[in-house]
Amino acid sequence: ETAVFQTPNYHVTQVGNEVSFNCKQTLGHDTMYWYKQDSKKLLKIMFSYNNKQLIVNETVPRRFSPQSSDKAHLNLRIKSVEPEDSAVYLCASSCYWGSAETLYFGSGTRLTVL
Amino acid sequence: SQWGEENLQALSIQEGEDVTMNCSYKTYTTVVHWYRQDSGRGPALIILIRSNEREKRSGRLRATLDTSSQSSSLSITAAQCEDTAVYFCATDCSGGSNYKLTFGKGTLLTVTP
Numbered sequence: 001e002t003a004v005f006q007t008p009n010y011h012v013t014q015v016g017n018e019v020s021f022n023c024k025q026t027l028g029h030d031t032m033y034w035y036k037q038d039s040k041k042l043l044k045i046m047f048s049y050n051n052k053q054l055i056v057n058e059t060v061p062r063r064f065s066p067q068s069s070d071k072a073h074l075n076l077r078i079k080s081v082e083p084e085d086s087a088v089y090l091c092a093s094s095c096y097w098g099s100a101e102t103l104y105f106g107s108g109t110r111l112t113v114l
Numbered sequence: 115s116q117w118g119e120e121n122l123q124a125l126s127i128q129e130g131e132d133v134t135m136n137c138s139y140k141t142y143t144t145v146v147h148w149y150r151q152d153s154g155r156g157p158a159l160i161i162l163i164r165s166n167e168r169e170k171r172s173g174r175l176r177a178t179l180d181t182s183s184q185s186s187s188l189s190i191t192a193a194q195c196e197d198t199a200v201y202f203c204a205t206d207c208s209g210g211s212n213y214k215l216t217f218g219k220g221t222l223l224t225v226t227p
Contacts, residue, residue, distance in 0.1 A: 004156070035217075041122045041200055043157070043217040056214055090156050100145045100164065103215065105156025 003027045006091050006106035013081055014114050021076045021109045023091030029104070031055075031097045032074040034066060037088040037108070049074050050097045078111075086113045122200070123221040133193055135221045137203030138185040146179055146186040147204040147215065157202060157217075161188070193225045 004025045013019055025032060034046040047066040048056035054066065063079040078085060088108040094101035127133050137146065144165050149157035163170040163177045163186065170177045176189040190197055204217045 041151075041220045041222075043202065043220075045214055045216070048214065058214075092156070100162065102147075102159045102162070103149075103157070105158065107155050 004091055004093055004104050004106035006089075006109050008109060009107065010110045010112075012112045012114065015082060016080050019078050019081055019111065021089055021091075021111075023074050023076070023106060025072055025091075025093040025104070027093055027095070027104060028072075029093040029095050030071055031094045031101070032068070032071070033092045033094075033103065034074065034076050035090040035092060035105075037090055039087070043090070047074075047076075048097075055097065081111070081113045083113050086111055122219060124224070125221055126224045126226065127193055129195055129225055129227050130192055132189065132191050133223065134187050134189045135201055135203075135223070136185065136187050137218050138183070139203075139205045139218075140184065141205075142181075143184075143205035145206060146177070148175075148177055148186075148188045149202045149204060149217075150199040151202065151220075152199050160201075190223075193223075195225050195227060198223060198225050 007022045031050045033048050035043050036046055037043050045058055046060050049068050051071045052068045065077050067075040088110050090105050090108045092103040092105045094103050146163050148161045150160050151157040161172050161175050161177045163179045165181055174191045179186045200220045200222050202217045202220045204215050
């Protein structure tokens with residue numbers, strides 16, 4: 001049963017454009033994340049939000065910015081996309097902030113930059 | 115091993131066989147997560163083993179953890195076609211407020227009839 005919803009499923013755009021991805025979780029969790037998955041399936045954390053507060057900001061380019069209106073929503077904006085941004089962006093949530101907490105992932109947004 | 119590899123590992127087995135996937139990690143962890151990712155979906159947790167456990171079982175799955183060698187394994191007994199997926203281990207890189215869950219490179223397991 002899907003409880004982390006991401007839109008859109010796919011997005012194709014050109015270099016230099018701005019894109020936004022949406023994520024909503026209906027689990028009542030306090031913490032949400034954005035991960036980037038490349039073509040080799042490597043998963044790298046980009047951002048973590050705990051109850052709307054940014055707690056981990058990995059070394060990602062400044063053109064990426066997370067946006068949260070409440071603890072159930074975490075969007076991702078890319079101001080000026082580049083070819084290396086082509087990837088699957090996965091949103092996840094966990095009940096609390098902690099190492100033993102299960103991550104619940106959405107199905108991802110596949111971004112293709114031409 | 116899922117760490118230190120450039121490319122996604124691939125394993126292909128036949129239905130009914132047993133398979134073991136290994137994961138080694140570089141820093142202390144309090145827990146090892148194992149996730150599976152089906153095509154077109156996000157990863158989903160299948161088993162979690164804590165640093166004070168040496169073994170954990172869940173149905174046909176068995177996870178082990180050796181903190182002295184900083185390694186974990188996931189075994190699937192009598193694999194079925196529906197076990198075809200990418201499997202990841204994930205560890206936390208230090209505790210406290212700087213906690214983050216870091217995923218290994220992953221293993222693509224293909225189970226054929």
